[in-house]
Amino acid sequence: MIHEHLTEFHGLPVxxxxxxxxxxxxxxxxxxxxxxxxxDEDIATxxxxxxxxxxCGxxxxxxxxxxxxxxxxxxADVPVRLLVEAAPRLPALEAIFLGDYVSEESEISWIGxxxxxPLLTAYPxxxxxxxxxxxxxxxxxxxHAALETLRFESGGLPAAVVRAVGASSLPALRRLELWLGEEHYNGDSGPEDWAAIVAGAGLPALKHLGLQDSSRQDEVAAAVATAPIVARLESxxxxxxxxxxxxxxxxxxxxPLTHLKRLNLRHHFLSVEMSAKLQDAFPGVEVDLSDRQERDGEWRYIEVSE
Known part of the structure; x- marks a missing residue:
């Protein structure tokens, strides 16, 4: 997903x-x-x-x-500024992907x-x-009354961004995906930063929650295990x-998680025995336990970092 440029976005061919x-x-x-x-050509051109x-209308x-x-x-302040300035000429704009860099152009954690x-305020x-x-x-x-999907892909998502999501009012949001990352790449959020999101007060329509790619994934699991928002999720x-x-x-x-349609745990460090327990515990739920990792000595790695 970060090795090739997007060929489809928002259900449309790129x-x-x-x-x-x-x-x-x-x-x-x-x-x-x-x-x-x-x-060659710059982004403004x-x-x-x-x-x-x-x-463009x-x-x-x-x-x-x-x-x-x-x-x-x-x-990215240049494309952000230019898109904000162009908002009156783009009245039908529904979706923006900011930063379609692939690894040959930049490691994900180097993308500035x-x-x-301003993109959200300029495009209500x-x-x-x-x-x-x-x-x-x-x-x-x-x-923001209209936003239905919000995704942050990163090898390290700043805690301030996570807290801002939790403090936002997004009544139409159905899908939220945060790649939390690791502290070495500015992924410094913890349970206190996730708390407002998993409480769900500003996210009444949410159906899918992704708190992914974290070096603190066990703590994420503990946070969602008792989180009010989980009872109304589908995935x-x-x-x-x-x-x-x-x-x-x-x-x-x-x-209970048996109401979920899907539980994605792909890329994990679970034992074979624990994987079997999870499958047995959630009958009727599509549980993805693929891409099991083995510890390299004392080291464990998130899937996307640098």
Whole structure:
């Protein structure tokens, strides 16, 4: 998922401005991108081409690719600012993916982000926001009536961003996915930062919760085991992290999870015996226990970090 550029987003094929046999504006997710090595078109020129050459009043989804060479500490404030300025010309925009860098262009934890709150305030009808990269990422508590999907992909999600999500009012949000990461890459959140999210006061419509890719996955499991929000979820995703038998025991001894349609624990460090106990404990639930990891000495690794 971070090794190839997106080919589909928001249920639409990703297309480029000016390519042959281009679809109508509403039938594609339009990719705007600069050269990550700084030699060719920059992100500002690419966004301007979209506005000039496509019926921008009908554009429903935009994928923002690279905007600079990550090692130069470039930030996403340029594409964020340009998209905010373009909001009056993009009245139909429903979805934004910010940071479609792949590993050959930048490791995920090197992608320089900025404050993404202005995207939500500039587009009150936005239904989906996906952000890749956590370095320099900021979010302020926000009220947004239309947002249905919010995703942060990172090797280290700052605690302040996690707290801002919990302090936001998102009455239409159905899907929330946070790649929490590890502290070495600024993933410094803990139970006190997750508390408002799992309490669920600002997320009355949530059906899918992902608290993933965490070096503290056992603590995440303990937090959700007694969390009020879990009773109204249809799917719970605790994948990609360092989940051990200790975290699994919390899930088994906590509130019932048999109402879930899906429980994703993929990429884990569970024993074979504990995996079998989980399968037996949740009949009728699709439990993904694939990609079992073996400890490398004393080391365990989350799936996505650098």
């Amino acid at each position: 297309r480029y401005v000016g390519e042959e046999n281009a679809p109508t504006a509403a039938q594609a997710a339009w990719r705007v991108s600069g050269d990550p090595y700084g030699d 690419s966004i301007q081409r979209l506005l000039d050459e496509v019926d 009908a554009v429903r989804a935009i994928v923002v690719g690279t905007w600079g060479w990550a090692h130069d500490d470039d930030r 982000q900025s404050d993404v709150t 009808r936005l239904k989906r926001l996906d952000v890749r990269g956590g370095d320099g990422l900021e979010l302020q508590p926000v009220e 719970l995703d605790l994948s990609m992290g360092i989940l051990t038998d200790e975290g699994a025991e919390s899930l088994l001894s906590g509130q």
